[in-house]
Amino acid sequence: MNLAEGVQIVSFGLLAVMMLGAALGVVLLANIVYSAFLLGGVFISIAGLYLLLNADFVATAQVLIYVGAVNILILFAIMLVNKREDFKPLRNRWIRQGSTALVCAGLFTLLSTMVLVSPWSLAPGGITGQNTVVVLGLHFFSDFLLPFELASVLLLMAMVGAIILARREFIPEEVLPDLNQPTSLTLQERPRELLTVGSGGKGDTTTQPIDTNA
C-alpha cells in the first residue's frame, strides 16, 4: 500500500464517519436548527466523497447547489415557520419507531448482502485522467440535449410554482373596485396587517389593499 492509497483510505473513513454521524444527527436531534446545520455537514462530506470518486464538477455543483442554495432555503423555511411548539405525545409511538427501525435495518441488510454477493463487472484499466468537465459538456450538448433543455423548463416551472404557492392568500372582498387607480403589474396578495389581525376584515379600507413591496 503506497502513500496515495493510504491517504485515500483514511480520508474515505473520515468522510464516512462524518457523513453518517451528521445524518444521524439530522434525523435524531430534537432541535431542528441543529439538524439544518448538520445537513450542511452531510452535504460537504458527500462533496468530499465525490472528489474521491474523480467527480470534480459534481462535487463543485454539490457544494454550490446543496450547501449554498438548498440548505439556506431550509434555514429560511425554519425561520418562517418559527413557532416553538411541543408536539402532543402520541400513544404507541414507540411501536411505530421500533417497527420503522426494524424495516430500515432489514432493508440495509438486504442491500448490503446484494452489494457484497453480486459480482461487479469492473471496468479494466481504471482512471484515465481526462477532464470531466469536457466530457460532461459533450454529453449535455449531444446525446442528453433534450433532458438538458427540459431541466431548464422544469426549473422555471418550479420557480413560478413556488412563488404562487408561498405568497399570501388574496381575499377578493377586500378589494376596492376603484377603477381610477392605474392597474399595477404586481401580484395581488393579502395585506400584511390583515394577516396579523386575522381574517376579521378589520383593515383600514381606505389604504391601498395591494401590497406592493412584495
Add this chain to the structure above:
Amino acid sequence: MHLQLQYFLLLAAALFCIGIYGLITSRNAVRVLMSIELMLNAVNINLIAFSNYLDPQEIKGQVFAVFVLTVAAAEAAVGLAIVLSIYRNRETVDMEQFNLLKW
C-alpha cells in the same frame, strides 16, 4: 487495499436507510424534507460510484447525478413553499395534524 466499489455502495445504503427512518418517524414537516434530501444524496453517491468504477470512459453516471441535483433543487423549493402554505392554513408543522385526507 484499494478503495472498492462496495464501500461506497454500503455507505449509500446506510444513508438511504437513515433517510427512510427520518422520513417516516419525524413529526416536523421541514425535517421530512431534510430526510428526502438525504435519500436523494444517497442515490447520487450510488450513481457517481458506478460511473467511476464501471464506466470511467464516458461518465454518464455523473450526467444523471447532475440531473438529480437539478430536480432536487426544484423539489426543495416547491416542497418548502407547500410547507409554508400548510403552516399558514393549519398554524402548525406537526405531521400528525395534517390529517385532512385521512379516511
